[in-house]
Amino acid sequence: MTQHFDIVVVGGGPAGMAAAACAAEYGKPVVIVDDNLTLGGQIWRGKDIPAAARKWQARLDSVSAHVTRIHGARVFSQPVPGVLRAEQNGRYLDIAYRKLILATGARERFLPFPGWTLPNVVGAGGLQALVKSGLSVKGKHVVVAGSGPLLLAVAAYLQTHGAKVLAICEQAQFSRLLKFVHSIVTDSGKLRQALTYKMQTMSVPFYAGCYPVSAGGGKKFESVTLRQGKRAWTIACDYLACGFHLVPNTELAEFFGCRISNGKVAVDKWQQTSILDVYCAGEPTGIGGAELALVEGQIAGYAAAGQQDKAHSFFEERARRRKFAQLLEETFALDPALAQLPQDETLVCRCEDVPYSVLKHEPSWRAAKLHTRCGMGPCQGRICGTATEFIFGWTAGQVRPPIFPTPLSSLGAKPELIELQETR
């Protein structure tokens, strides 16, 4: 059966929560379709969530009469125009919409280096998510590496959960980090957060302009070799938590034909994409953190509900927060030297085990896919596509259904014929 809603929000992180709460304020039937089991996205996950998360949770609760929540459901296709299809517990749901708000968040960027495929070499946000979902790191030795403000937060989190963090390695140079810190001095919230994390990790050596060059071990990870300038050294540890900042999840937007610019979903002042009635808010429009996501979510929610005046009142804050997004992008831009880390035998595509040696001769992403199987596995190129974009400058091709691997029964099910409704 097809369920009908005025406004469908895909993603239940900060942007999606704000969008749904605002859109529902005016009585529009709204649904949040979220692939996680609880709201909050990747950032507000688990028990220890910030006050802002509780505030938005409460705002959503106050309009709960108009907001349906569908959890553990992953949108994977559009069987007919105006209908999304999601998979939930092996079954499918068809959800018809008049307006769509994409709040699909971001994922960590992973870059290949020798040994990165060993078990216990995990994403930085990845390890945090695993600890939030029950992994015990008590007494474990961890090196946190990669790039982005997430590293400090993850290190602090791991410390409070009993791990011993041996080093924090940020690939960005110290001078850029200084500029970053200088710029957030005027933002008391961000500054307080940064200082808190820094205090919590006071005893941990922090290296700037430093990155892992290899992970060692037999079947399991045992140590990481780090490089900072000309110095290289090896640290024995249980986990390497390594992620190179974030990349927007743009697949769904691309699937709907929304214009993508510089890897981000292009939006107008109302957060509307190049496709009429399809809005986008939060990280897919550019990595800017939860605060920007909330502002964009509110604008998208109000605009989709026809409350342009309300949406307009957030423009100033958005402009200010976008400056921070710009700062993030500049500060944590990847060192080109990272593209030289993979050796010939380093696997770049982890699903199909395709080594760097065979990829380096391919002219394009599509050629690599066809000739080497790179990106042909179940992650559909989300990991290796992001990596090869950086290493080789390839751009991924057309996004087709299923956007996520899905049971054949859900893929093939015939959509219900829906009457085209008059749109206001």
Add this chain to the structure above:
Amino acid sequence: MKLSYDAVVIGAGIVGAACACELARAGMRMAIVEAQIIGGGATAAGMGHIVVMDDSPAQLALTQYSQSLWNELASQLPPNVEYDRCGTLWIAADDDEMQEVHRKQAVYAAAHVSTEILDAKALAEAEPNLRRPLAGALFVPSDAVIYPPCAAMYLVECAKQAGATLYLERAVAKAGKGRLVFSDGTEIFAASIIHATGASASRLMPHLPVRKRKGHLVITDRYPGFVRHQLVELGYLKSAHSTSSDSVAFNVQPRRTGQLLIGSSRQYNNEGTGVDQNILGAMLARAFDYIPSLQGLSSIRVWTGFRAATPDKLPLIGPTEDASVFLATGHEGLGITTSLATARLLTDHLLDRTPAISLAPYLPERFACEAAHA
């Protein structure tokens, strides 16, 4: 400097690659031109089934001959071609179709293609995931599957090793009268120009009786052993025969990787590359009808492609009115199978050698009248 070759092949799909390889090995000074990616058109979109088919005597002759050429080549193919002689099971759902099994066996026997008839029990043992009961099947053990884009790559490499020049990512604006003009205005010359551009053939030659026939395929995650042979319903013939309406048929292929390729669909008058949910749904429903437990398997990708279809289901191989222009297109769903025979026959023709089978049924001139009236 004027670049000139004995022959130039336009299109590095499996057919063009095979032609370039065969002609280069025969000693011709060759060039092969590809606008995009080697093996990136119908070659990448299709299943890679090397199959003997008996729609017509000419089709049987061509597929059988080409399969024998694949057999000769098999031991030289690199591992990434994933050559696997898994055989085909033509599945009979009921007694009527079982009659077709017997008829088909007689035709194959007459052509010296050995086959085996499986009854319901033997079929269930051969493929435990098929629904029961089914009437039986015709097993054709000589059929094989390959991964076509890498086969095209291999053939292009062979051509290059035999001296051929590859012009990659070069679109052709015009070709005829011994001259080929690229879209950037540069040109090369060749005594023979071979059009092997598949479903795009009519872009350069608008009067060719080649139409795009759209197909959909689905691939799953890895489930080794779930299916062991290429499985095709006998009803497939009805569907493949139909030249007008949209149709689907049960056609499942086990890949070396343990993945399953699920087809098939045929549509005319739909030149969009998008996935058509109705036809995808019908195609999968057909597959579930034969293998109910497919429903729970995880699908990774769906894609579409275009077959180069001719009115009589036979390819266009041989000379045209322009003495310098030759065709190697219109292979519809059998381009992978018949690529090697196409290349051999065309080379025989160009070098005036006696071919192993007659080229006559595939000559483009059979449509000459229609083309003239078009």
Add this chain to the structure above:
Amino acid sequence: MPERIALTINGRQWETSEGTTIAAAIMNTEAACRTSVTGEERGPLCGMGICFECRAIVNGVPHQRTCQMLCQDGMDVTTQ
């Protein structure tokens, strides 16, 4: 105290607390989740359902993304 959940991982009984994902439970047993196509052992990478490295067989169904699934009493998990 959160409720304890009993499940089988690779034929052995394990106990875990409620709200634990299968991926975390597998890691807590120090096992890898899957063997790659060339025979390497692999564990979770992204922790958010994107990378598919945490695939395992859950109650007989292969290719399940265990980082997105909570442990349930009586579950049978086998690494793949």
